[in-house]
Amino acid sequence: MKLPLPPILIYALRRVVQAVPVIILIMIGTFLLLKLAPGDTVDALVGDMGGADAAFIARLRAEYGLDQPIWVQLWRYMAKLATFDFGWSFVYEQPVSTVLLDRLGTTLMLMATSLSIAFTAGVVLGAIAARRVYSATDNIISILGLVFYATPSFFLSLMMMYLFSVKLGWLPVGGIKTIAGFYTGWDHVIDVAKHLIMPTAALSLIYLSFYLRLMRASVLEVADLDYVRTARAKGAGETRLMIHHIMRNALLPVVTLLGLQFSTVLGGSVVVETIFTLPGLGQLAYQSVVQRDMNTLMGIIFLCALIVVVVNFLTDLLYARLDSRIELA
Amino acid sequence: MKQHLRSLGLALATAGAFGSAATMAQAEDVQKGGTAVIHMISEQRILNPALRASTGVYNITGKIMEPLIDKSYDGYVPVLATEWSSSDDGLHITLKLRDGVNWHDGKPFTCDDVAFSAIELWKKLLNYSSALQANLETVDCPDPHTAVFNYSKPMPMELFLAAMPDLGHPVPKHLYEGTDILKNKYNTAPVGTGPFKFVEYERGQYVMAVKNEDYWREGYPYLDRIVWRFIKDKSAAAAALEAGEVQESGFIGVSMADVERLSKDDRFDVGTKGYENNVAHSTVEFNHRNPILADLKVRQAMYHGLDIDYAIKTIMRGYAKPGRGPIPTAGGANYTDDVPTYAYDPELAKKMLDEAGYPVKEDGYRFHLRHRPAPWGEYTQLWAEYYAQAMKEIGIDVEILTNDAPGFLNGVYRDHDFDTANGWHQFRSDPAVSTMVWLRSGQPEGTPWTNQFGWKDEEMDKMIDEAASELDPAKRAEMYHAIQRREMEELPVIFAIEHPFISVTSKKLHNHHNTPRWNSSSWYDLWIEQ
Numbered sequence: 001m002k003l004p005l006p007p008i009l010i011y012a013l014r015r016v017v018q019a020v021p022v023i024i025l026i027m028i029g030t031f032l033l034l035k036l037a038p039g040d041t042v043d044a045l046v047g048d049m050g051g052a053d054a055a056f057i058a059r060l061r062a063e064y065g066l067d068q069p070i071w072v073q074l075w076r077y078m079a080k081l082a083t084f085d086f087g088w089s090f091v092y093e094q095p096v097s098t099v100l101l102d103r104l105g106t107t108l109m110l111m112a113t114s115l116s117i118a119f120t121a122g123v124v125l126g127a128i129a130a131r132r133v134y135s136a137t138d139n140i141i142s143i144l145g146l147v148f149y150a151t152p153s154f155f156l157s158l159m160m161m162y163l164f165s166v167k168l169g170w171l172p173v174g175g176i177k178t179i180a181g182f183y184t185g186w187d188h189v190i191d192v193a194k195h196l197i198m199p200t201a202a203l204s205l206i207y208l209s210f211y212l213r214l215m216r217a218s219v220l221e222v223a224d225l226d227y228v229r230t231a232r233a234k235g236a237g238e239t240r241l242m243i244h245h246i247m248r249n250a251l252l253p254v255v256t257l258l259g260l261q262f263s264t265v266l267g268g269s270v271v272v273e274t275i276f277t278l279p280g281l282g283q284l285a286y287q288s289v290v291q292r293d294m295n296t297l298m299g300i301i302f303l304c305a306l307i308v309v310v311v312n313f314l315t316d317l318l319y320a321r322l323d324s325r326i327e328l329a
Numbered sequence: 330m331k332q333h334l335r336s337l338g339l340a341l342a343t344a345g346a347f348g349s350a351a352t353m354a355q356a357e358d359v360q361k362g363g364t365a366v367i368h369m370i371s372e373q374r375i376l377n378p379a380l381r382a383s384t385g386v387y388n389i390t391g392k393i394m395e396p397l398i399d400k401s402y403d404g405y406v407p408v409l410a411t412e413w414s415s416s417d418d419g420l421h422i423t424l425k426l427r428d429g430v431n432w433h434d435g436k437p438f439t440c441d442d443v444a445f446s447a448i449e450l451w452k453k454l455l456n457y458s459s460a461l462q463a464n465l466e467t468v469d470c471p472d473p474h475t476a477v478f479n480y481s482k483p484m485p486m487e488l489f490l491a492a493m494p495d496l497g498h499p500v501p502k503h504l505y506e507g508t509d510i511l512k513n514k515y516n517t518a519p520v521g522t523g524p525f526k527f528v529e530y531e532r533g534q535y536v537m538a539v540k541n542e543d544y545w546r547e548g549y550p551y552l553d554r555i556v557w558r559f560i561k562d563k564s565a566a567a568a569a570l571e572a573g574e575v576q577e578s579g580f581i582g583v584s585m586a587d588v589e590r591l592s593k594d595d596r597f598d599v600g601t602k603g604y605e606n607n608v609a610h611s612t613v614e615f616n617h618r619n620p621i622l623a624d625l626k627v628r629q630a631m632y633h634g635l636d637i638d639y640a641i642k643t644i645m646r647g648y649a650k651p652g653r654g655p656i657p658t659a660g661g662a663n664y665t666d667d668v669p670t671y672a673y674d675p676e677l678a679k680k681m682l683d684e685a686g687y688p689v690k691e692d693g694y695r696f697h698l699r700h701r702p703a704p705w706g707e708y709t710q711l712w713a714e715y716y717a718q719a720m721k722e723i724g725i726d727v728e729i730l731t732n733d734a735p736g737f738l739n740g741v742y743r744d745h746d747f748d749t750a751n752g753w754h755q756f757r758s759d760p761a762v763s764t765m766v767w768l769r770s771g772q773p774e775g776t777p778w779t780n781q782f783g784w785k786d787e788e789m790d791k792m793i794d795e796a797a798s799e800l801d802p803a804k805r806a807e808m809y810h811a812i813q814r815r816e817m818e819e820l821p822v823i824f825a826i827e828h829p830f831i832s833v834t835s836k837k838l839h840n841h842h843n844t845p846r847w848n849s850s851s852w853y854d855l856w857i858e859q
Contacts, residue, residue: 037735038732038735038736039733039736039739043734043739043777044735046777047735053456053457053460053766053776054772054773054779055459056454056455059454092374093374093516094517099532102532158564158565161565161568162568165568165572172572173568173569173574174560174565174569175534175535179366179537179556179558180364274562275562275564275565276565277533277558277559277560277561277565279531279533279534283561284533290734
């Protein structure tokens with residue numbers, strides 16, 4: 001007897017089942033790959049300390065289970081992960097889940113804001129540029145896009161910091177809030193927002209250039225297709241033509257890009273987070289590599305793998321919605 | 330119009346002069362209150378100086394937890410211990426402890442805390458201290474304010490005193506006893522007796538401490554609050570200093586270019602004062618398993634090929650001195666500059682290499698070396714590049730293999746997969762603490778910052794062992810001078826450049842860098858202009 005499930009749920013269930021082996025493979029692969037890097041977290045810790053004697057190092061290694069063979073370490077880790085226990089971060093001396101949750105909010109806030117701004121502005125500017133192709137407007141938009149595309153994020157961030165914090169003193173240099181400011185309520189919200197202006201701007205400007213260029217090319221391509229000519233022949237106005245016939249089809253590659261970039265959201269932006277000292281996942285991931293903090297790094301990778309699977313699923317659903325010729329199967 | 334402008338300029342200049350006169354006047358009376366924000370380049374995460382001996386840990390916890398004894402420019406000063414003495418045979422050291430001191434949770438500080446800390450943490454768990462206190466048998470408490478350290482082998486008083494400011498922080502026994510010490514929650518939320526009480530630690534962002542109202546030094550501290558901000562990016566840290574968001578950055582927390590730029594800025598004090606006790610050497614380490622480098626003449630020739638003064642001027646911007654063997658000037662009585670030296674003389678270097686049997690071959694080089702630089706920041710990276718260049722001039726090809734910290738430590742100290750390496754030798758107050766292990770043979774395989782160079786010299790081993798148990802300070806100093814001379818003759822390692830750290834400090838801070846280990850000290854007398 002078959003359960004009367006709606007097709008979309010069956011589709012979703014199948015994707016979940018497919019995702020499990022993918023994630024397990026990712027985790028095992030990453031674990032082994034990380035073990036190939038020279039040195040372990042104890043080396044990194046004593047490096048930070050400026051030295052330690054032999055007994056101290058041996059004791060720490062035994063304490064962290066790093067004296068075991070690699071396959072024993074892998075088995076222990078995977079067995080724990082099966083119960084959604086991410087283990088203990090020896091670098092932060094906290095459970096990995098706590099470390100990750102602490103950082104998740106900042107990264108999500110930064111990345112969601114930047115991507116939304118970049119996507120919206122990029123799509124609009126790209127469409128405008130394409131409609132007025134080769135005009136002065138198009139040239140200005142395209143050149144700006146190219147400039148932001150070519151500017152390294154660290155340079156953009158430092159220049160903004162120099163201008164707005166050091167020279168003008170309008171915005172704070174970095175961090176997520178004014179420490180020892182003790183703001184509450186709306187003052188706190190405004191304080192955090194002020195701290196996020198520069199990093200968000202730096203990130204959005206860079207992402208924006210991707211969407212802008214892709215949208216412009218895509219609109220130009222779709223505008224020449226047969227069904228657009230047909231619609232125009234049937235007397236559709238320019239606005240209707242743009243919104244109903246061109247934009248909807250032109251958005252497909254842009255949504256693909258959004259999906260791809262959203263998958264990397266949890267990775268955050270290492271450079272921007274580091275320069276603005278935002279305690280996000282990108283900075284954490286980078287630090288974890290340098291510190292050989294296996295458990296934390298594996299936790300981040302697990303989260304990222306999950307997000308990739310979920311976002312891929314959502315992108316597929318969105319495709320079907322945008323273009324009814326695409327079927328979920 | 331021109332006239333007008335000139336008088337405006339004059340008015341501005343006068344205002345400026347008055348402004349600085351006003352700050353001069355203020356400097357005389359202390360202002361209480363305010364928050365000092367301190368830049369930290371790396372995050373230590375464990376905030377317990379009895380578990381992690383590291384300047385990064387002291388920079389924060391030194392204000393919250395106090396050592397038994399501290400060091401000032403006039404010598405050792407009592408903190409939690411008020412008097413100290415040693416028995417004639419050097420086996421017993423007696424400390425009188427300060428009365429009326431309370432932990433931040435209100436419990437009194439007694440000898441029980443010292444005994445517990447010494448046996449359970451300093452002897453067993455603290456890096457470097459576990460070697461130092463290896464012969465510590467028991468700590469007796471004849472009364473609550475007397476502690477007697479009993480050793481199985483003589484402990485030189487000089488060594489004990491030199492080690493105490495860094496390796497002598499007691500923890501509160503009542504919060505640690507019966508717990509898993511390594512995972513105790515107070516390791517990241519320290520409870521001490523210091524002038525500031527721990528408030529919170531936001532990972533990746535900051536640590537905050539507030540004034541301890543119950544502090545045993547009457548009328549101190551001056552500050553209301555200290556915040557340590559973690560800023561990894563050196564350019565961003567310099568921007569934070571300039572924007573006035575941060576008042577001090579220690580341990581070379583900004584790039585050397587910014588150090589130089591800010592040193593010309595009136596708003597900052599830039600310098601090496603306050604680091605006399607925290608000196609490091611930039612080294613060149615040889616792998617003596619390589620038969621070419623095992624030849625003393627080759628090592629001497631290489632030393633002659635290095636223009637140390639040039640390196641100090643360009644890389645360290647003048648904030649350094651040429652090294653004179655394993656003990657830096659900070660070693661006090663144990664230091665001597667009466668040692669053989671190797672002046673920069675590339676022609677002599679070439680001649681010596683020719684004589685050693687390594688003439689220039691068809692490819693233009695005498696021999697090839699694989700070099701591993703330590704990733705300890707700007708100095709070490711640039712020093713490696715300079716070293717490679719200088720060697721090229723005397724016909725030695727040096728290939729630089731760059732790694733991150735674990736890669737470097739494994740490559741050099743565990744796998745011995747290098748010909749030469751360069752890193753830091755951090756001097757810790759006394760040569761017996763962390764320096765002699767660079768020269769003594771028989772170090773456990775793979776221990777970083779020890780003799781993993783395949784160098785063995787029986788004469789040196791004997792000298793080190795004898796110095797370790799010598800109780801007479803004068804004889805002891807002489808023995809270390811002899812060790813220094815022998816090292817400079819045999820050159821197992823080139824301790825090329827001695828450099829203290831550099832701080833950039835806002836002039837709003839007063840009473841700063843007034844002790845030889847200031848960044849590690851308690852800052853009870855630090856105050857800030859508001």
